Amino acid sequence: MSIVFYYAPMSNASRVHASLAELGVKHETVQYDLQKGEHKNPEFLALNPNAKVPTVVIDGTPVFESVAIQLALGERYGVEKGVWPEAGTPERLKATTWLVWGQVSLMGTMFKYISNTADYVPAALHSAPQAEQAMKDIHDLLGILEGHLAKNAYLAGERFTLADLDLVGCMQWAIYMCKLDMAVYPKTAAWVANVSARPSMKTEG
């Protein structure tokens, strides 16, 4: 069993780094400086033609897209470690649902807001109406998350899973970038604080 983890610090790869720490999985690491374009080398492009981190090679097979990597790590190592529900259970379906919801629906909408407001995007590409609509959509989605966490301690029910780790990793960045007042969402704020306190979340690859 071998894992090679391609990453850059302070990037989408950080959530996968936290999962590897949570699981205690032995792995090799390859660090790239994205600013210097180190990831655009032919060997890495052969593994991931998108030239993006995170990328993980599991027993010789490249896996890219952080959600696909989290699912692969969860299935392979997480069940045994008690941080990914067993196949065929309602909890597995819930963990998968919320993992994908977090990345596709919530983060997709947050990214829409950020790309219409952030300093790193040229101002000519900003659209105030798009940003306003995205912020309304973010509040609708956070209301859904708040409602879920009012009835469940974690995304998949009563137990922590890698879905919580993944979405909280995103939320930490999004709360800052979208300047969200989390006092309006007390259950979500408490869940973010709880999951952020895990030792695996303190590691930075």
Ligand SMILES: N[C@@H](CCC(=O)N[C@@H](CS)C(=O)NCC(=O)O)C(=O)O
């Ligand atoms: N949807 C991808 C996004 C990956 C991504 O955008 N990674 C960025 C770092 S945060 C990257 O590698 N950028 C390098 C580049 O675009 O050249 C995932 O979730 O894995």
